[in-house]
Amino acid sequence: MPRIAPLAFQTNPVNFIQLQPDQETEPGIWNAYEEWLDQFWPECVQNDLLPFYMVIDGTHGAAFNECLAILRSRCHLESRDLIEIDSVDYLKSTADLLQHFHPYLTDNRAFGVVASDVSVKDYFRPHAQSVWLSDVDDQLRLYHSAKHAEAQSPNVDQLAPIVVTFGPGSGFLSTASGLTNVSLYCDLSREAQQKLHQQGMGSLGLGPCRDTVETYKHALFLEWPVWEEYRKRHLYDFDYYVDTNNRERPVLVTVPMLRRLLASAAQQPFRVKPFFAPGIWGGQYLKELCDLPKDWNNCAWGFEPIAPENTLLIGYRDFIVELPFPLLLSAHPEAIMGERNVQLFGDYFPIRFDYLDTIDGDHLSLQVHPQQAYIEHTFNETMTQQESYYIMEQKEGAKPFVGLGFTEGTTGEELLQAVESAHTLGQPLKIPDYVNIWDANKGDLFLIPPGAVHFSGKNNLVLEISSTTWWFTFKIYDHLRLDRDGRPRPINGDHASANMQEQFDTDYVQKHLIAVPKESRVQGDSREELLGEREDLLFQIKRLKLDGEWIDDTAGEFVMFNLVEGDRVRLTPLDDKTATVEWGYAEAYIVPASVGGFRLESLGDRSCTLIRAQVSPDWNTPLLPHHWKSGEPL
Secondary structure (H helix, E strand, C coil): CCCCCCCCCCCCCEEECCCCHHHCCCCCEEECHHHHHHHHHHHHCCCCCCCEEEEEEECCCCCHHHHHHHHHHHHHHCCCCEEEEEHHHHECCHHHHHHHCHHHHCCCCCCCCCCCCCCHHHHECCCHHHHHHHHHHHHHHHHHHHHHHHCCCCCCCCCCCEEEEECCCHHHHHCCCCCCCEEEEEECCHHHHHHHHHCCCCCCCCCCCCCHHHHHHHHHHHHHHHHHHHHHHHHHHCCEEEECCCCCCCEEEEHHHHHHHHHHHCCCCECCECEEECCCCCECHHHHHCCCCCCCCCECEEECCCCCCCEEEEEECCEEEEEEHHHHHHHCHHHHHCHHHHHHHCCCCCEEEEEEECCCCCCCCEEECCCHHHHHHHHCCCCCCCEEEEEEEECCCCCCEEEEEECCCCCHHHHHHHHHHHHHHCCCCCHHHCEEEEECCCCCEEEECCCCCEEECCCEEEEEEEECCCCCCEEEECCCCECCCCCECCCCHHHHHCCCCCCCEHHHHHHHHECCCEEEEEECCEEEEEEECCCCCCEEEEEEEECCEEEEECCCCCEEEEEEECCEEEEEECCCHHHCEEEECCCEEEECHHHCEEEEEEECCCCEEEEEEEECCCCCCCCCCHHHHCCCCC
């Protein structure tokens, strides 16, 4: 096993911010529902004769029940009646939703079509808003009738009830009525949703989860594009934002305070909260390094950052609020990305870092990623999966490798025929007959453009620097393995056949896809190397060997760093030393375009090596998200 860093890996990094005195408004942030209820309850009881209307909207799976339980308790304590209306009652039936959304869900277990032209309204029954309003009136009439009958005298005054509509889309149902007195948006991370999927929660309205692969497909292609766009467009219409990732102790923030927190975070270096996942081929290195749960058999993936999936932990005073990374990007795209990158990618963060751990694990599947035109036409996705493998660690004494490109003279058709034969006969495929096997050494970089067949062999820790797309991995051959659920892992020969590029053969890979470092800048004893850059890859990769300090500048575009060797590094913005950050081995930081000049310095007893990634200066092909292409950016 390679050396494990002596400093603990931070799995929950908090980005502490300070607000200017004129930005602070008290109260603006609270822990727990009880403290929040204390703030608005006087308004709730100000006029006892009129109903008080509440909306508790939010993400599917958020802690609606916990919020309602506290509200019920307070109403009981204060002798106030509560009328509850669940937004789920206004959704179309599961059968109708599955039929209506079938063009996006498809019959394929893993792949669908991005539902960019679907809105929240499509989830609800016809005339849902007017039906909701009629139901509210009916509930109030029944309430007053019952109270009148109970009263000893018809002249006895009765407290008007609180009417709360809760669940995803509550704001949509009530928006046309103008009846809302106070509104909340309860949020939940994708990571937390996926944990609920594993416990049986299906995608919104589509029934329970019986297959986590299919449920993830439902979320990725339908639920998240629709409901995250709804959140993005309407979040600032609410009074409060509620982080319910800790269901028992949520953090509540007024929307004006939320906006101030996001504005401050966009002006300083930050690190997203990484997340990890086991897999059939996963290894043991990340599990030990990151102190992951002991009951995990392995860890296959570590993602940091992957914009739509990660969250950001924002620390302010004694509070920590967990926010989806896309909220920061949509609030301040130019401050984070820079003007040129916003023109190319809108508010979509285009580069991801992730780890593939096969140390004491197994080989990845032989795979290929789609061409840009194919992913747009077939899946309505706006960005294809461009990749690179940086070999960060290896098992001592092993002989790791990377498979990349066809052997000379091999065709895609021949490979697929051989794979079919291997499955039919139950005999392993002789991969080196069809795919080049390259020795992989620590510090090597392999470039993997769309269409290049590839995989990592076992006993590598790969830092994958890629475009921010995922899931679109077309498996060609998976070593005859079953997945963790006991089912065969999906093989995607039809998609692979349409995308494999035979031009990426032995000679081409050797000349163009195995990086040869070129020194680009020197400062004192530190030097920077250009490792990887191609016309068909949107990212540029450099390696900084840091011995002492290094002065640099974002030059109006975001920069990403990952510490691949050494114990610790410090980054200090030259214009704001209070925003200085430090991080350790295998951790990553994003330096927003707004930071400008900064200084890097190695800490500890030895020098450091960092991978630096940014959008390639020569990349000029816009890959804009759907809402941006439609001319409707926020």
